[in-house]
Amino acid sequence: MASKRSNVWKYFDQVSECGVECKLCQMKLVYHKSTSSMLNHLKLKHKTFSLEPESERHEQPLITSFTSARRHCDPARRERITALITRMITKRHATTELR
Ligand SMILES: [Zn+2]
DSSP: OGGGOOGGGGTEEEEETTEEEETTTOOEEEOOSOSHHHHHHHHHHOTTOOOOOSSOTTOOOOHHHHHTTOTTSOHHHHHHHHHHHHHHHHHHHHHHHHO
């Protein structure tokens, strides 16, 4: 039973033998002995969730999570900001890779 205590269970209820329900949007998912589909659902549908940084320590926030929060920007400006952020991240990433 202890193995069930993954953090994703904060966001899901088990509703049947092989079914779980998302507490955030009540969507039902098939549960096949692994929490990966639930994790995927949380990532895709609820970008704001946070889990313990186990295997995903290197994951960076999506560019879209920055740009979508800036709806008031005009498209040209938004594109420029996106490009700048992308360049910044790529550059930094490349530097760390080299070490
Ligand atoms: Zn959901």
